[in-house]
Amino acid sequence: MMTQPPVAIVTGSSRGAGRGIATALGSHGAIVYVTGRSQKEGQASMPGTIHATAAEVTAAGGQGIAVACDSSKDEEVAALVERVIAEQGRVDILINNACAIYDELSMPGNFWEKPLKIGDMINVGVRSGFVASWHVAPHMVKQDRGLILFTSSPGAMHYCFGPAYGAHKAGMDKMAFDMGVDFADAGSKVAAVSIWMGALTSERLLEMMAAEPEKFKHLEGQLESTGLTGHVAWALYNDPKLLDYNGKTLVGADMAKHYGITDLGGQFAPSFREATGIAPVEYGAYKVK
Template identity: 60%
Template structure:
């Protein structure tokens, strides 16, 4: 590689066949990032929703980055290990990990209490919380020697209020706390790795748009509140480039507020509103006490 040629930033975005992961991956591609796109959907029909890892990877490349599709079931630890071994073999390092994979089933929006819905909704405890731990466990050794590296958990305000049942709430609260605790370990080891969680707003994904269309009277108000799936990707890039990145280590941050900090406009030309303003909801405080 010529001395004048700067190596591309390397990222892994999990659960990127569609939705938030796809948007984040494409946004990072717009900044020239090499993005490993993971997920289970490899062909049309693998999911009830459109989107595959190959389509996302192609969109990343078209946006100006380099998309690399890697089939990965994040409930399979060996598959996750193979993913990061591939990154090590091909890149020798990792700059950004976005833990976004989550086992969200259509029935999560069904009426009724948690015991009246399918038990499989609890899969979010596995592919959602545990999967983020496993991916970070394999990713960390690839990041420890970097001048800066970033682990992001995609989360939402459901961590601090009721939203779609206890499994969803435990998922969001769990990843927020996981980011905080991982940050403690990264700091104790004197690394340059920052771990944090980002609350996204309601996203204009195929899933949410279908929900809104199913009952405009009930959900129509969301049209004025939704964020594009790409918005969080631009926020992540701005965080990664921030000279003060380390001061966010362990924090749970509201994406809309970061958009204001970095003057990031969404696709509609506006910065989304914060749930702190709209709903008086904000992240829990974590205390500095450390017990080892």
């Protein structure tokens, strides 16, 4: 039986979804390692730092620990996990949220008309999530319990911001499935899942909506808080039936409703599946190893 609060790592948590997820986990009493590159305001185009998020985690009731980590650098990710194990002796929840998102991603134009750097989100996203999971997995398997969660979106199944964005989201979903197969084959009680988040109350989207209200009018009343996925992650981790979700891509709003987790205005978050009929891929059971 655990004698300490669950230990979580949330990558890319200076702002946006990561910040909300980290703070939500903190509200449940978790020890949360907040990672990212922004240590001072002004270092990024959007506000937010790892230290501010860590303070919010602690204020929410948990313990926030800020760690500067560039998820594009394997050695920094390795050092992060080594530090967590040295200080806490375990990792219970890993939220793979780090991603390189540039302002140009959402600008008009075809993918070849935008800077090549927008492709970085495939590296700082898919690959960095694999690297973090690779370092965390042996510890979770040894302790025979854990949750690896990838933050994804319906952009995995429909066009949204172009091929780099789509490849990133589809990659997260498939990686969760394949990791889940390996965890199951190992007979472990570790689960890997991918969560489709909705349109979030992130600093970036709120700024975009304020700048072009007509363009984003359809999102009025359709937003999901950045913290919802953190509450869903907590519910999943504590669910005795966690392994039933291993390898699956889940719609966050649907899971929140399943667990009775309300969101903005005390209402259940709007479900993309219900609104559009678009659902995550059900990957096949056939495998070659």
